[in-house]
Amino acid sequence: MKLSRPVSWFLLAFGAWSWVIWATFVKNLFQDASGLAFEDGSPTAYLWVHLALAVTSFILGTAIGVIGFRGVRAYRKKGQG
Numbered sequence: 001m002k003l004s005r006p007v008s009w010f011l012l013a014f015g016a017w018s019w020v021i022w023a024t025f026v027k028n029l030f031q032d033a034s035g036l037a038f039e040d041g042s043p044t045a046y047l048w049v050h051l052a053l054a055v056t057s058f059i060l061g062t063a064i065g066v067i068g069f070r071g072v073r074a075y076r077k078k079g080q081g
Helices: 005-030 045-077
Strands: none
Touching: 005 045
């Protein structure tokens, strides 16, 4: 399957954006002072669910970013970009 150059760049940007957003979320999750993530120093279900969502998003963001990177690289190798 061949990806167009704009689609390749979009996928690459989406993968990077996913990492930026979820890394910030995880950092904020562990610094939570409202009691949602930690109750009496122990992790709550809220923490575990949102950590699972973040890890899943990191994996999917990486996979999507790699697909975009390969598409961009393929255009550059052909001398089209």
